[in-house]
Every structure is written in C-alpha cells, then in structure tokens.
Amino acid sequence: MVAVQQGKVLVTGANGFIAMWVVKQLLDQGYVVRGTVRSESKAKHLRDVFSHYGDKFEVVIVEDITKLGAFDEYVKDVDAIEHTASPFHFKANDPDELIVPAVQGTTRILESALAHGKNVKRVVITSSVAAVIVVQSTPRTYTEADWNDGAIQLVREEGAKAPNPMKYRASKTLAERAAWEFVEKNKGKLGWDLAVVNPPYVFGPAIHEVGAPETLNESMYDWFHTVFKGSKTKEQLSSTGACWIDVRDLAEAHVLAIKKQEAGGERIIVSQGAFKWQDFISSAQRFYPTVSPGDETYDPAKATHMVQYDTSKAAKLLGIKYRSIEESTKDMVEDFKARGWI
Numbered sequence: 001m002v003a004v005q006q007g008k009v010l011v012t013g014a015n016g017f018i019a020m021w022v023v024k025q026l027l028d029q030g031y032v033v034r035g036t037v038r039s040e041s042k043a044k045h046l047r048d049v050f051s052h053y054g055d056k057f058e059v060v061i062v063e064d065i066t067k068l069g070a071f072d073e074y075v076k077d078v079d080a081i082e083h084t085a086s087p088f089h090f091k092a093n094d095p096d097e098l099i100v101p102a103v104q105g106t107t108r109i110l111e112s113a114l115a116h117g118k119n120v121k122r123v124v125i126t127s128s129v130a131a132v133i134v135v136q137s138t139p140r141t142y143t144e145a146d147w148n149d150g151a152i153q154l155v156r157e158e159g160a161k162a163p164n165p166m167k168y169r170a171s172k173t174l175a176e177r178a179a180w181e182f183v184e185k186n187k188g189k190l191g192w193d194l195a196v197v198n199p200p201y202v203f204g205p206a207i208h209e210v211g212a213p214e215t216l217n218e219s220m221y222d223w224f225h226t227v228f229k230g231s232k233t234k235e236q237l238s239s240t241g242a243c244w245i246d247v248r249d250l251a252e253a254h255v256l257a258i259k260k261q262e263a264g265g266e267r268i269i270v271s272q273g274a275f276k277w278q279d280f281i282s283s284a285q286r287f288y289p290t291v292s293p294g295d296e297t298y299d300p301a302k303a304t305h306m307v308q309y310d311t312s313k314a315a316k317l318l319g320i321k322y323r324s325i326e327e328s329t330k331d332m333v334e335d336f337k338a339r340g341w342i
Helices: 015-026 042-049 053-055 096-116 147-163 165-187 218-228 234-239 247-259 277-287 312-317 325-338
Strands: 008-012 032-037 058-061 079-081 122-126 139-143 193-198 199-201 241-247 268-270 275-276 305-307
Touching: 008 015, 015 032, 015 042, 015 241, 015 247, 032 042, 042 053, 042 058, 079 096, 079 247, 079 312, 096 122, 096 165, 096 247, 122 165, 122 247, 122 277, 147 165, 165 193, 193 247, 199 218, 199 247, 199 277, 218 277, 218 325, 234 275, 234 277, 241 247, 241 305, 275 277, 277 325
Parallel strands: 008 032, 008 079, 032 058, 079 122, 122 193, 139 305, 193 268, 199 241
Antiparallel strands: 241 275
C-alpha cells in the first residue's frame, strides 16, 4: 500500500493521554485531523487546545464505539486511521468491561474502513506489550512473534476472580488478534493495510484534560504516586519495574506508522528500554531535590530486568529515536510544577 504522507487522518478516542499527542504531532506535520470522543463535554478541551489549527482539526461524537456502524460516516473522506480508543484501567470486575469495548471497538473501526473508507490506505491500531508478554520467572527478551495467550486462558478460567492486570492484558491480546483476523478474512477486499504499535508503560507530560493527580491515566497515576507520594517501599523501588516509552515518542511512532510504506502489515514493538522505579526516583531528585531518595544502595549496573523487548523492527521500519529517563523526568516534573501539584 502507498504510505500516507499527507491528507486527513481519523483519530479515535482523541481525548486520551496518548491520542492527544498523536493528534498534536499529526497537526504539526501538516495533516488534517478528525478526532472522535464519546461526548460533547469531552470535545471542548480538544477544541480549546487545538483551536489555533483552525479548520485543520475537528471533533465528532461517537457515543458508543461498539455499536454497528459507529464510525461509518467518519471514515468516508479520510486517508488514514489511528485507532487508539480502548479502555485501560485495573478496576474492572467483569472482564467483559474491558474485553467487549476493546474487541468490538477495534472490529467496528475496521468494518467501517472496509465498507466506507474508500480513500483509506493505512489503519494503525494502538495495541500494547500486554498482548506480547508472558509472565515467567526468568529474564527474557520478547519479540513481535510472542503473544500473551496465557492471559486469555486465565481470564476464561477464572472470570471475575482473575487478577485485574490479566483482564487488561487479555483485552489487548483479544483485540489485536481480532484485528489481524479481520484483515486475513477480508484479504483481497481491502484498499488499505494494517499496522499495529505495541508500547509498554507510557510516561510523559499530559496535554489531555486532567484536573488532579487522582484523575491521571493509569500509568501516570502510578508514576506520580511512586515518585512524589512514596507509594512503593525501598525494596519495591529497586526490585520492581518494567519497560517504558515517552508518550511523545509513542505519538511519533504512530505518525511514522502511516508515513512509512514498509510499516504496512507489521506488528511493531516500541520501547525505550527497561527501568526499575528507583531509576525515575534518582532522576527526579536532580530536578526536584525534595523527592525522597528511595533506595540509596541501588546500583543500576547490577539490576536484573526480567523483561526486555527486541526493538530492532521499530528501528528498521520507523527509525524512531527515544527520549531518555532524564529528559522525560525533567518534562514531567515541570508539568506537575506548572499544575501546582508539587
């Protein structure tokens, strides 16, 4: 398929933490953007933030992304789609609270693109390494060939009793599988191709509407309360962590995924690298000295990271560059200072 170097892009769930940065980077690079949100109240903030782009940006209301034909009207004149809308929280009791909107929302956007997206050349879906990782007790490097089918099995067996992170991981795995299966089933009928971006923990400054630390998205809530509120013990700070990416680098990956012809048909893991929470504590101290020092015996050179990701495909296809822990921490601290939260 031909890459989308210019034109109009539909961004679903446009008021989200990641999506608003995707919208901004698309607009900054000359695209016209149509964003979807679930209500008029969620649209106002976007219109305010992006007002200086004039008619290059519009917001439309899609109240229920699981409804048949939900996106039909809004795909008709776009050249690409960035589907970011999917619930991310660890509060679901019934797994279907996460699974149904994740899977059906993904299916609905693809159905609309097939039936009505006559100009669409590329669809990019925001998945997650939650659809990749398989929890185990020894260090491992994961690739795009790995799938988290274990989470699906666990949730099927345990239902509401399954750990909440597993419910989320199952939802992302099922949604991404549904996307690739849709493309396979409709091979020969599609005028567009699919690219999927799989990030880990996403950190960085927020431009979406957030009035207090308690209303931050899941990953940033964890970061803020770990660094500034002491929500983890010294032992947890130096022994627990994951992999991460700055939200602005992830947004750039989404733009590159429609720009780069070679990204079509690819599943792409994007990750800056592994961290222990103490890495962010140590970095934050440089920019905000009153941060509690955490575990001062921690030596990053001796840290064992249980999970790593092979990001060679992202490097080859997208040529993405990643911000460092120091760069991201500095910008997050400045964001929180400006909001009066620290």
